Every structure is written in C-alpha cells, then in structure tokens.
Amino acid sequence: MSNTDFPALQGFYQLLFLYLEPMSTMFPALMSWIFPGAAWFHHQLIPSADPVPTTPLEARTLMMVWQLGNCYLLLGLVSSLVFRAARDSLRKDLVAQERIVGSLLAALAIADVTHIAATFAGLPPDIRYNFLAWNSMTHGNITTVVVLFSVRLAWFMGINRTPYYYFTHKKTV
Template identity: 65%
Template sequence: MVTNSEDFLALPGVYKALFLYVEPASTIAPAFLAWFFPGARWFHHELIPFAPPLGGLDARTVMAVWQLGNCYLLLGMISSLVFRAVRDTLPQEPAKQERILGASMTALAVADVTHIAASFIGLPAELRYVPWTWNPMTHGNISFVVVLVSMRLAWFAGIGRTRYYYGQGGKIKKKR
C-alpha cells in the first residue's frame, strides 16, 4: 500500500521518524547483538560499564540474555508493525489513529520509566551520577530512553502536532 504523510496525521514529522523508524531499529538491533554477534557474553558484560570481564556465562545467564533480546525484538516489532497497521488501516482518521497510538505510547512510556529506573538503580553507586563514564549500552538504556519517554510526553501534550483525540474531551466523533 502506498502511503503519504496525510495518511498518518496522528504521527507527523519528528514523531513519525522517531517512533516508526529510529525506535524500532534501536530496539530490534540489541536482540541480534545478544543472539548472534557479538553474542550473549559481550551483551552481558556491556550492561555495567567497566565491570570486570567474565569468563563464560552459565546456561541460565545465556538464556536470560537471549530472553532479554527477545523482549527487545518484541518492543521493536510492536512499534514498527502496530504503528504501520494503524496508519494503513485508518488513513484519514487521525482521531482513531491517535487513540490507538496513545494506548501503545502509554504502555511504552511505562516500560521506558521502569527501564530507566532499573538501569540506573542497577549501576554501581560510583557510576550512577557520572554519565561521562557510561558506555554506549548504558547511554542506550538510560539517556536514549529518557529522550524516548520525553518525546512520548511531548506527543501526548500535542507539542509540534495537531491533537485529534487527546485534549478533545476523549470522544471520537462517529461518522453518520
């Protein structure tokens, strides 16, 4: 199906670029990094900057890292596939698009906040407040996710876009 920018009025401009392309790619990529290359050992080691390298990982740890990779894949696919389905199924119906996107964005925002908290609390105390010492994985888990949740909140607030459902009394007008 050929789409144009008017088909996805509820997710315009920077929101479309971030939530339809950047976020899915940034959440799907870690799955492949954990599963294939550089692999579970590398992924596990990178979670804490400057942690002493481990030998091999036990089977339970490998399974947990792979399952974490699966969660990343799931989040990326939901963003990518569900948002595209909303766009393609409801072109020119921005209030309905926005209501469905809002439900997804709410779930993702809750996941963002808990992900930031778990990542931050999980850091050794001496690293928590010195972000210049963090590695790319830590910045991905904290800094980038702060950007994502901030953009979700901006989307809900209607910053840089027209609101069709949120802020409109919560009712979708039915066609007669």
C-alpha cells in the same frame, strides 16, 4: 508514504517512532544473539574497564540474555507493526488512529520510566552519577530512553502536531 498519510504520527514523531526506535530496539536483540554475542552483551550491562570474559556464560545467564534480546525484538516489532496497522487500517478515522497510537505510546512511556529506574538502580553507586563513566549500553538504557520518554510526552502535549483525540475539546451547543 508522506506525512499526511499518517496524521496521528507526523514529521519527527513518525521518523522517530515508526522507523528509528523500532530499528534501535531490535538491534540489541541481534547483538545479544549473533554478534558480538551474549557474553559481550552481558558484560556491557554494567560499565567496566575489565575485558569481556572469554569463558562461556552459565546456562541460566545465557538464557536470560537471549530472553532479554527477545524482549527487545518484541518491543521493536510491536511498535513497528501496531503503528503501521493503525496507519494502514484507519486512514479515514483520525480519532481511532490517534487513540491507538496514544495507547501504544502510553504503554511505552510507562516502560520507559520503569526501564530507566531499573537500570539506574542497578548501577553500582560509584558510577551511578558519574555519567562520563557510563558506556554506550548505559547511555542507551538511560540517556536515550529519557529522550524517547520526553518526545512521547511532547506528543501527548500536542507539541508540533494536530491532535485529533487527546486534549481536543468538543464544543457543546
């Protein structure tokens, strides 16, 4: 499919939101369920020099980590499938296509802000502002999500795309 097949989500936006973000969102689900596993995933949530504990997680904690993995999977699937449904079902209705894409991007932007805030607030004070002490999980939960949020805002501002609904002004006669 070429970029012209999905006018509401073209170029870099299409690459990021239709392919890269869903894959990167579903990946943590597999990491928490299969490899390296729930104990590793749980341990990585807060950066630490301590080794991953070898004792199994308590049942409630294990269930929570697996459910978090399920939320990651759901987020990736919803993004991927809703964008594809808008593209495939609304090829000729660019306004509807953009409204659906915009609705999903708005929901994701709100989730970005709350995800960043929850992660940042949950970090111990001694590493909260020490970005060099953050591990890949922390950077994924904060740094990467800040980038995604910024690109969502750029989409809404119409940067490097043709708007069909958002910020278009209808001429009155």
